[in-house]
Amino acid sequence: MSKQTTTEKKLIDNNPVSTFSPSPDRFHGDWEFPVAIHEYNFTDINIHSIRWHWHDEIELLFVDYGEVEVLADNISIIAKKGQVVFINQNVLHSIQVTENCNKPKFRSLILHPSFLFGYGKTLMDANYAVPLVENSQLKCKLFDRLQGKDFLILDCITELLDLLTEKK
Numbered sequence: 142m143s144k145q146t147t148t149e150k151k152l153i154d155n156n157p158v159s160t161f162s163p164s165p166d167r168f169h170g171d172w173e174f175p176v177a178i179h180e181y182n183f184t185d186i187n188i189h190s191i192r193w194h195w196h197d198e199i200e201l202l203f204v205d206y207g208e209v210e211v212l213a214d215n216i217s218i219i220a221k222k223g224q225v226v227f228i229n230q231n232v233l234h235s236i237q238v239t240e241n242c243n244k245p246k247f248r249s250l251i252l253h254p255s256f257l258f259g260y261g262k263t264l265m266d267a268n269y270a271v272p273l274v275e276n277s278q279l280k281c282k283l284f285d286r287l288q289g290k291d292f293l294i295l296d297c298i299t300e301l302l303d304l305l306t307e308k309k
Contacts, residue, residue: 174256175198175252175253175255175256176250176251176252176253176256176305177198177250177251177252178248178249178250178251178302178305178306179248179249179251180246180247180248180249180306181245181246181247181248181249182246183207183238183243183244183245183246189237189238189243190235190236190237190238191235191236191237192235193212193233193234193235194233194234194235195231195232195233195234196230196231196251197230197231197253198230198251198252198253198254199227199228199229199230199251199252199253199254199273199274200226200227200228200234200249200250200251201225201226201227201228201249201250201251201252201298201302202220202225202226202228202236202247202248202249202250203224203225203247203248203249203250203298203299203302204220204221204222204223204224204225204245204246204247205222205246205247205248206222206242206244206245206246206247207221207222207238207239207241207242207244207245207246208220208221208222208239208241208242208245209236209237209238209239209242209245209247210236210237210238210239211226211228211234211235211236211281212234212235212236212237213228213232213233213234213280213281214232214233214234214280216280216281218281218283219239220247220283223285223286223295224283224284224285224286225283225284225294225295225298226281226282226283226284227281227282227284228280228281229273229274229276229279229280229281230254230274232280232281234281248302248306250298250301250302250305254266254270254273254274255270257269257270284298
């Protein structure tokens with residue numbers, strides 16, 4: 142069986158015990174604090190994937206243990222412990238366990254760009270948020286501490302995630 146066939150089988154598996162399906166029409170957080178943190182510990186439950194979905198927010202998926210496969214449109218990224226996957230807003234994506242690790246743990250930080258850049262037509266929004274979220278070529282990106290200056294971004298993401306997790 143080819144890898145693509147195996148992945149397709151996982152995607153069409155309708156077993157509610159083995160998959161989780163977030164609602165694509167749900168706003169994460171609220172207008173005052175447009176941020177949500179989801180913690181997934183596949184070691185405690187029998188879940189093998191998070192089904193295809195999308196949302197208006199960007200997502201930063203931080204792998205705490207093991208590895209996961211992030212599928213976004215026609216892109217496949219294997220993310221391991223300590224790596225972060227950026228998923229742009231409105232990108233259809235799913236998350237699968239890998240054959241190498243069937244019990245991963247990861248956190249997903251889902252935030253609206255307004256959390257970083259404010260609402261409305263600001264200079265920050267025009268110069269940073271709009272080019273990022275409207276870039277049709279940027280579906281998702283893996284950040285790895287060993288790649289170039291990715292460690293700077295990872296340190297910021299990790300600190301933000303830790304601060305927000307403490308406030309939960």
